[in-house]
Amino acid sequence: MIGLFTSPIWPLHWLTLPVFLPVFSAVLLILLHRRSIRLQRIVSGSSVALLLAVVVALLVSGAGNQHLVYPMGDWPAPFGIVWVYDRLAGLMLLLTAGLAAISFIYTVATDEDHRGPHFHALFQAQLFGLNGAFLTGDVFNLFVFFEVLLLASYGLMLHGGGARRSRAGLHYMVINLIGSTLFLFAVGALYGVLGTLNIADLAQKLGQAPVQDYGIIAAASLLLFVVFAIKAAAFPLYLWLPATYAETSAPVAALFAIMTKVGLYAMLRVHGTLFDAHTAPAAFVNLIGPWQIWLGILTLVMATLGVLAAQNLRRQVAYLILASVGTLMIALGMRTEAALSATLYYWIHTTVLSAGFFLLADMIRRGRTNGDDWAPAPPITRMVLLGSLFFVYALAMAGLPPLTGFVGKILILSAAVDQPLRTPIFATILITSLLAVIALARSGNRLFYRVDQPTTGVPLAAGPNRLGWIAVMSPIFVAVLMVIAANPLSSWLDQTSAQINATPDYIHAVLNPPTMNAGVLAFPAHPEHAATPTGAHQ
Amino acid sequence: MSLLFALLIGMLTATGIFLTLRAQTFPVVLGLTLLSYAVNLFLFGMGRLASNAAAVLGAQTRYADPLPQALVLTAIVIAFAMTAFVIVLALKTRAELGNDHVDGTADDAPEDDSAR
Numbered sequence: 001m002i003g004l005f006t007s008p009i010w011p012l013h014w015l016t017l018p019v020f021l022p023v024f025s026a027v028l029l030i031l032l033h034r035r036s037i038r039l040q041r042i043v044s045g046s047s048v049a050l051l052l053a054v055v056v057a058l059l060v061s062g063a064g065n066q067h068l069v070y071p072m073g074d075w076p077a078p079f080g081i082v083w084v085y086d087r088l089a090g091l092m093l094l095l096t097a098g099l100a101a102i103s104f105i106y107t108v109a110t111d112e113d114h115r116g117p118h119f120h121a122l123f124q125a126q127l128f129g130l131n132g133a134f135l136t137g138d139v140f141n142l143f144v145f146f147e148v149l150l151l152a153s154y155g156l157m158l159h160g161g162g163a164r165r166s167r168a169g170l171h172y173m174v175i176n177l178i179g180s181t182l183f184l185f186a187v188g189a190l191y192g193v194l195g196t197l198n199i200a201d202l203a204q205k206l207g208q209a210p211v212q213d214y215g216i217i218a219a220a221s222l223l224l225f226v227v228f229a230i231k232a233a234a235f236p237l238y239l240w241l242p243a244t245y246a247e248t249s250a251p252v253a254a255l256f257a258i259m260t261k262v263g264l265y266a267m268l269r270v271h272g273t274l275f276d277a278h279t280a281p282a283a284f285v286n287l288i289g290p291w292q293i294w295l296g297i298l299t300l301v302m303a304t305l306g307v308l309a310a311q312n313l314r315r316q317v318a319y320l321i322l323a324s325v326g327t328l329m330i331a332l333g334m335r336t337e338a339a340l341s342a343t344l345y346y347w348i349h350t351t352v353l354s355a356g357f358f359l360l361a362d363m364i365r366r367g368r369t370n371g372d373d374w375a376p377a378p379p380i381t382r383m384v385l386l387g388s389l390f391f392v393y394a395l396a397m398a399g400l401p402p403l404t405g406f407v408g409k410i411l412i413l414s415a416a417v418d419q420p421l422r423t424p425i426f427a428t429i430l431i432t433s434l435l436a437v438i439a440l441a442r443s444g445n446r447l448f449y450r451v452d453q454p455t456t457g458v459p460l461a462a463g464p465n466r467l468g469w470i471a472v473m474s475p476i477f478v479a480v481l482m483v484i485a486a487n488p489l490s491s492w493l494d495q496t497s498a499q500i501n502a503t504p505d506y507i508h509a510v511l512n513p514p515t516m517n518a519g520v521l522a523f524p525a526h527p528e529h530a531a532t533p534t535g536a537h538q
Numbered sequence: 539m540s541l542l543f544a545l546l547i548g549m550l551t552a553t554g555i556f557l558t559l560r561a562q563t564f565p566v567v568l569g570l571t572l573l574s575y576a577v578n579l580f581l582f583g584m585g586r587l588a589s590n591a592a593a594v595l596g597a598q599t600r601y602a603d604p605l606p607q608a609l610v611l612t613a614i615v616i617a618f619a620m621t622a623f624v625i626v627l628a629l630k631t632r633a634e635l636g637n638d639h640v641d642g643t644a645d646d647a648p649e650d651d652s653a654r
Contacts, residue, residue, distance in 0.1 A: 140609060140612075144612065144616070147616045147620070151619065151620070151623065154623060154627070158627070161634075162634075163631075163634040163635050163642070166627070166630055166631045166634050166635070167631055167635060167641070167642040169627060169631075170563070170624075170627055170628065170631050170640065171640070173623070173624055173627060174558070174566060174570070174624070174640075177570050177620055177624065178558065178570070178573070180616075180617075180620070181570075181573045181574060181576075181577050184577040184578075184580075184581060184613055185577055185580060187581075187609070188577070188580050188581040188583075188584040188606070188609070189584065191581075191584050191605070191606065191609075192583075192584035192585075192586075197605075
């Protein structure tokens with residue numbers, strides 16, 4: 001056993017843990033579903049804690065500084081399925097595990113898991129699908145993991161029941177089933193033309209494809225883009241999101257903050273690798289970027305109108321998630337290294353904070369007689385603390401200093417200065433930020449200042465206990481840390497985006513993997529790797 | 539054979555799209571099913587249609603591509619599970635909302651002027 005830790009190949013096998021740990025505990029939890037909720041919580045909670053530990057260890061060990069390729073069953077790519085771990089995948093795994101921890105704590109604090117026997121099994125299945133989607137290097141395997149995470153998310157979203165939840169769930173499910181069908185059409189067309197489904201191999205075969213096949217390849221790739229845009233909730237395919245996120249329970253909505261990012265991650269991974277300027281034919285290099293920028297701008301505008309028009313706080317937060325998707329799409333569309341690094345900073349910020357904001361909205365809803373609607377209500381208990389938390393979250397989400405939203409937007413805008421589309425980008429981001437400030441100020445005003453005299457009203461639900469406060473406050477600590485450590489963090493993200501842009505390295509690592517024979521040192525250094533710094537904090 | 543195959547996929551897809559755009563949940567479920575049939579045939583066709591080709595690699599120079607068959611198998615299993623789930627969900631919304639309109643509005647609601 002000791003050898004597992006000291007041998008140079010240990011990260012390679014540990015790489016499977018983020019995927020296998022949740023699926024094992026999901027199966028175990030299904031077997032335990034008649035046992036007490038306490039036992040289920042212990043199993044599920046220790047799984048989440050272990051997952052967090054493994055993911056942090058993988059990231060800190062610097063395992064992702066080179067592309068770490070795990071061939072399933074030792075079948076070499078492109079014949080078998082490979083999992084690829086790099087800095088980006090490591091970051092996504094960390095975000096998922098962190099959100100899972102926050103969401104789990106809030107679930108326990110509010111007894112949300114008491115309302116049905118399978119909450120924790122579904123929760124773990126959701127983590128299984130998410131982690132698999134972040135690690136896989138194969139397009140069809142990505143489809144399978146998408147289906148896993150979607151099926152779990154349908155169950156989680158509907159958990160607890162209720163007519164409004166069911167209706168939103170039906171819409172969510174139907175649009176995603178159509179998305180799955182489109183995904184299969186795109187995958188089939190790519191396979192029919194290029195004869196492979198491994199992402200790295202696809203990128204390589206694309207360079208050798210005959211010109212008359214370009215039309216089919218472009219159509220298939222744009223179809224894939226549509227699928228990922230449904231997942232990411234980009235204009236005009238976002239209409240399912242506000243109802244879904246606003247109607248589901250708070251811890252589930254908090255976990256779903258990573259779901260839109262799965263779509264963006266898939267765009268970055270698949271389209272970024274396939275249409276990289278180093279390897280792809282010139283006809284493809286600018287196939288996706290302009291679409292991303294313009295659709296991002298439209299998403300941002302529509303989302304901000306939604307933020308202004310929302311009838312309750314949870315729906316407003318859902319529209320804020322949508323606005324962040326728009327901003328991220330714009331930044332991804334620029335495709336420069338600086339923009340990518342800024343994107344990742346904003347990405348971490350918005351995922352963590354919008355999850356926390358959903359939990360806070362739920363706390364406010366629980367304390368008021370009429371939920372989180374705008375109509376005046378008797379004062380909430382612990383009004384000052386809740387109001388201050390709302391103020392901090394609103395500052396961060398709207399992008400005002402001193403918190404992370406401001407830093408992220410500054411980074412994105414400064415990356416956009418030399419873009420050809422800088423005028424619409426600047427105008428949209430700045431004006432929508434102003435509108436978001438106005439909308440959030442109005443909501444704070446309605447929720448905390450327009451107060452009825454204490455009358456006979458009874459709060460909607462019991463407030464959460466101390467654990468709930470920990471869950472709501474921890475995203476703020478993350479945000480504060482991200483501001484204090486902004487310099488080392490952004491230099492780490494710079495190296496990450498350089499790694500993402502080094503597509504030839506990715507292709508080389510996947511298609512010429514080191515052998516996995518036990519005991520043999522597994523990583524011959526790639527000549528280009530040897531020249532570049534590999535440490536995390538140089 | 540290719541033409542017939544392509545026409546079949548096109549028919550299934552067109553019918554599926556038409557049905558998913560209907561306002562009641564049952565036609566929508568049927569439409570999703572037809573779409574998944576269409577995509578399964580499409581995946582199968584991407585291995586190139588051939589008759590009298592060997593199923594096993596190396597037994598003959600002409601052989602059927604096994605990968606699309608594996609993909610179709612996976613896709614069938616997933617589509618089957620999803621269809622089962624969406625039927626249960628449709629029944630649940632029918633029970634909870636009292637009608638089978640996809641938006642849960644009653645048939646005589648003013649905004650409901652869409653296809654019956």
